[in-house]
Amino acid sequence: MVRVKSRYLLCEVNVSNRSDLLLLDDRAVAAAVKAAVARMHGDYGAALCSIRFSVKYLNAHTGIVFLRFPKRCYKLLWSALPFITSIESRRLTIPCFLNCLHVGGTIRTCQKFLVRYNTKQLHRMLPKCKTEEEKQQVRQAILSCCLPGGNKEELEDDLESEEDEEDEEE
């Protein structure tokens, strides 16, 4: 048996007003992606988008979205993402754009990337902190960042992500 292969896009929803993020839900994002693909690639794109496309995960606080596309046509669908300028949710139009951070072959690699990415962001935040209390909080947060599984994972993680890159080149 051959596994059905997919591509997971790790995207970040950028909005001007952060409180708008809380209005988002899975369905709204999916509808916005579908509409953009249909506009850019017509019926053909819409048809491709109806097979095995789904929004796997949405974090309404940070605006992180996992999109799943079939592997064979993910490039075509990906090309439509920059054309999303707003997401309509609960009868409100939220102006936003999607920023793709990572493309992975499994959700797990995307998750690892996300943890690393967030750690990096925290490191960047550290010098900008004003009070000692804030600094302490950020340090605490950096220390608490790790994947469930601990140190051993770290090695496998590298191996796996390498595999993944090979996959993409296919």
Add this chain to the structure above:
Amino acid sequence: MCADLSRTPRTLLVCDRSSFLDHKNRVSSQVEQLHFIYKVSVLLPECNSASSSLDSVFNSFTSFYLIRKLPIYELLDKDFLQSAVYQGSVHGLSFRTRIDEDNCVALMPNGRLTLSLDKDSFELLGFEGKPSRFNHRSCSRFEVSVDLTDSSMAPGGRGYLRLLTGLKSHLQLQTDFLLSHHPGGGASLQALLSRYDWSEHKPKVSRRCLSNLVCPAPRSCDPHSLLEWLGAVDADVRCENSSSSFLSSFVCPEANTTLGHALSVSVSGLLLPHDVQRLIQELRCYLQQPQLESWVSLTVHGFTDSLVSWGGSEHGALIGGQDFYSLLMFHDHTYRLYLSTATCHTCPP
């Protein structure tokens, strides 16, 4: 499911550059290789009307015959074989049959009878053949090819009888058929023709005078652009477009000269390679006249639906097959020959 939309079939273009004086030139053999010619078009720059000798060549292309509803076993008729096939070259092609779709038949000048059959017909026929090269996954087309001049195919021979009964009683194949015969003309075919509904056709000659034609430099131009331009002239496509035009942005490639006049002549019908040879000789004589523009082009199109391509190799149209060659002749006896072939085929000779 989601194939690459930008993929196109393989294309092949062979460009030969040589001189008629070079003893190694193979133009005549290459011309002979394309058996079923549908159209010949000639472009004569700086020419108002063709000279009388050239005109007579255009008008003397061998006429051909159309037989309606010819049962194919008639091609195996003993008298027909004696009077036509053994005595020279017969060009025969089933007409209005679409290759890749219908059963097609071709009789080649070397006495080879080729049938391209679908699976059901092949099973009915009961004669040895081989699967077509253009089958995709399932074996759905077959090619049966026999040499009528072979000893086993002599009238009364085993192979002959088998094919005859196959075509007569198992698979009653009937098509409209185009025929022409090289030295004998209609006389040698008369016995066959008289039994069926037939008509004689002269190849149709059409002349067009063009004026103020922008033309590229034929020696230095990129072959694809040159061929495109030649085709456009032949098809009477306007070249005076601007790049911002909505309809078409086609312009003459690398335009460098404007010709005051040009004559484009085309002949269409079932034409013989022999006549094309004559035409080439005549054009070479024509080029020797000193006051003329120094080149002439001759383009020959093969039948789209013929089942043989260059030489005797198989031909399929739907996969992008189109055979033609374009001969560009200069007054110093050098020539450029561009040969094109269908997708899956090997190089033309």
Add this chain to the structure above:
Amino acid sequence: MDEAQIYTQIPHNLVKSLNVKPQSSSKAAAFTEAFLKNSLQKPSQYDLKDMLTHKAVILGYARPKKESAKRSSKKAKGLNARQKRKMKIFQIKPEHQRYELFLPLHELWRQYIVDLCGGLKPTSNPQFVQQKLLKADFHGAIITVVRSKCPSYVGTTGILVQEFKHVFKIITKENKLKVIPKRNSVFAIEINGFVSHIYGSKFEQRASERSAKKFKVRGTIDL
């Protein structure tokens, strides 16, 4: 009865009137033994004395055992495949491979089909005829290969001599015995103007087994 009484001497007055000679007791014993030996039929292998002392024995007719009958029924079951092959039972000898020898078989088959299809007039329903033919036996029919994946089989005609699971054996007019696989061929059978086509690939069954088989109706049949 008292044993002693049996072994007593016959009285003298009776000796004369019965005209028997009195025997000595040893002689009498010998006689009894001999008599018993004769009248007891089978089990000679057993020790007689032993048997007499321990068992009740029926004097008289004993039924013949059934063993022999069993053996004969086994014989009737026939030969196994190896024996058949060895004896070449199903092979037609070259001198018998003659077309005219099988013509009477063909005539018989013709009658059989006509009877089977109830007269077989031109007016009869072709579907009905086909239904009957499906279950019929084809030995003796003249069959022709109409279509085949292998072109050299096409056009072969002859009387069907033998039918096996996967092949037809036919004899042609040229007195040649030909073996034609059923698979990937279509056969035509003609009787009184009715031409039926048989798709060999769907017909791969022994003649005897076919009558019990159900044929499924399918939209299209490929070879």
Add this chain to the structure above:
Amino acid sequence: MTSVEEAEPSGFQRVVLTNASPYQYLKIRLVLEDERSRLSDVELKSFIIAGLKSLHGEVGAALNFDVLKYDEESLTALLRVYSRGLVKLWSSLTLQGFYQNQACAFRVLQVSRFTGISSLEEPLIYLLFHVTQKKRISHFPHYCHPLP
């Protein structure tokens, strides 16, 4: 894109170009339900672009193609398209079903890599009409070949 070169001192030179042709040419005919209605060349091109847009979206509509020649009488046109856009153009032509509320169909008569396409004048022999369309509109009269 590859080319093989065999040059000889005698002046004979052979060059083989593979997959080098930049364009593909299509000869198409528009068949309309009402046979009297006519389109201008601009209308035809807009119609084709509309088809491209509905099937392949804005990316498809941006595809460059030229109408080299158009015959208004027979509604036959010669198109030139970049090789990479052939499949998109062809598929959208196939799926065009309606022109201004009347049923229509594009028949792709010939596809070629060179303008070796024969002229649009009624040729002596119709070699064309390869059925390349998966969709056929049944109530249309089937096209007949004119006799030579």
